[in-house]
Structure formats: structure tokens, C-alpha cells
Amino acid sequence: ETGVTQTPRHLVMGMTNKKSLKCEQHLGHNAMYWYKQSAKKPLELMFVYNFKEQTENNSVPSRFSPECPNSSHLFLHLHTLQPEDSALYLCASSRGPRDTGELFFGEGSRLTVL
Amino acid sequence: KNQVEQSPQSLIILEGKNCTLQCNYTVSPFSNLRWYKQDTGRGPVSLTIMTFSENTKSNGRYTATLDADTKQSSLHITASQLSDSASYICVVTIPDNTDKLIFGTGTRLQVFP
Numbered sequence: 001e002t003g004v005t006q007t008p009r010h011l012v013m014g015m016t017n018k019k020s021l022k023c024e025q026h027l028g029h030n031a032m033y034w035y036k037q038s039a040k041k042p043l044e045l046m047f048v049y050n051f052k053e054q055t056e057n058n059s060v061p062s063r064f065s066p067e068c069p070n071s072s073h074l075f076l077h078l079h080t081l082q083p084e085d086s087a088l089y090l091c092a093s094s095r096g097p098r099d100t101g102e103l104f105f106g107e108g109s110r111l112t113v114l
Numbered sequence: 115k116n117q118v119e120q121s122p123q124s125l126i127i128l129e130g131k132n133c134t135l136q137c138n139y140t141v142s143p144f145s146n147l148r149w150y151k152q153d154t155g156r157g158p159v160s161l162t163i164m165t166f167s168e169n170t171k172s173n174g175r176y177t178a179t180l181d182a183d184t185k186q187s188s189l190h191i192t193a194s195q196l197s198d199s200a201s202y203i204c205v206v207t208i209p210d211n212t213d214k215l216i217f218g219t220g221t222r223l224q225v226f227p
Contacts, residue, residue, distance in 0.1 A: 002157065042118070042217035043158075043203075056212060090157050103148075103215070105157030 004028040006091050006106035013081065014114050021109045023091030032074040034066060035090040047076060050096065061107040081113045116141045118218035126224045131194055135221045137187040137204030145209040149178050149189050152201045154189050195207045
């Protein structure tokens with residue numbers, strides 16, 4: 001238990017569906033992140049939020065839409081995805097975006113796009 | 115180009131044996147180097163964090179070393195256990211305005227009885 005909870009753990013969706021991934025952290029951290037992990041590739045940073053304000057968007061396609069209503073919750077809204085978007089989506093948190101200490105990851109949401 | 119390369123890609127060892135995983139990086143300068151353990155289907159969990167001025171850090175049976183001159187790090191696992199079966203990821207932090215993390219692709223370790 002890392003203090004970062006992601007739901008759902010597994011998601012299968014069609015290319016025309018709309019779904020959302022949810023992340024909640026119980027660590028009192030101020031920064032939250034979405035990462036994408038594809039097979040045999042390094043983790044790719046997608047979005048960074050600090051005090052619920054987006055501070056980084058690494059050229060992520062608009063079919064991924066993040067939302068951060070407060071410092072403890074982070075969502076990733078998905079719509080009209082492509083099969084190549086199938087991957088493990090990891091949420092993480094830290095004390096701050098420039099905190100060079102610990103980064104705490106959730107268990108991930110395994111997404112399959114048919 | 116800032117890169118982190120890990121070797122081997124995969125490794126199989128018998129329970130009780132020791133092993134060493136390698137991480138070579140081209141990131142310069144860097145602020146810290148981390149090793150994470152990721153069980154299959156789970157999120158990564160931090161094992162060690164070393165600043166550029168440290169050359170060794172231990173966490174139980176895991177010992178990480180860092181040679182900033184040769185830009186190499188290693189993770190040594192002593193007396194391996196079945197639960198050590200996982201991917202081990204090396205991550206280097208670039209001290210820019212975002213403290214960007216550069217991830218390696220990981221080494222997949224399998225420990226058999």
C-alpha cells in the first residue's frame with residue numbers, strides 16, 4: 001500500500017467509448033502525475049499537476065483529458081482512443097513537482113482499447 | 115541526448131544467489147539516481163535514491179552503487195528470494211526547471227527455486 005489508489009485496475013473499452021481513470025492520494029502531497037507505461041518502453045510522463053494546477057503537458061493527444069479538482073484527486077478522461085493507447089497508466093504523487101525525493105506510484109490502471 | 119540504458123534486459127537466477135543489474139546513463143549533470151522495483155501488474159516502488167555525491171546506498175538486501183565519473187550505477191541483490199522476481203528500473207533526474215525524470219526500460223529479473 002503506497003498511499004496512492006487507482007481505479008479501475010483494469011479497463012477494456014472500444015474506440016468510441018468515453019471512460020475515466022481515477023487516482024486518489026492519501027499522503028498529503030501537492031503534486032500529482034500521470035504516466036503511460038507501454039511494453040518494453042520507458043515510462044512516459046503525460047501530465048503534472050501542482051496544487052491542482054497543470055504545470056506540464058508532454059504533447060499528449062487531446063483524446064486524453066486530465067482533471068485535478070484538488071490536490072488529492074486526479075482523473076484522466078478518455079475518449080475516442082486508439083488501439084495503440086493500450087498500456088498501463090500510472091498515477092504518482094510527491095511533495096512537490098520539484099521535489100527530488102520520493103515519487104509514490106499507484107498500482108496502475110491496465111487499459112485495453114479494442 | 116539524455117538516456118538511461120539498463121542491462122541485461124532480462125535475467126534468470128536461482129533462489130539464494132546474488133546478482134547485479136547495470137545502469138548506464140548519459141545525463142549530465144544530474145541531481146539524483148533512483149532504483150525502483152516493479153512487480154508484474156503493479157506500480158513501481160522506490161528502493162534507493164542517491165544524490166550525485168553519494169556512491170552507495172543500501173536497503174536491506176539491495177545495495178545500489180554510483181560512479182559519477184563513468185556514469186554507471188549498479189543494483190546488487192544479495193541472497194535472492196522468489197519475491198525479488200520483478201522489473202528493476204533505473205531513473206535519473208535532470209536538474210532543470212522541471213526536474214525531469216529519465217527512465218530506463220528496466221531489467222526483468224526472475225528468481226526460480
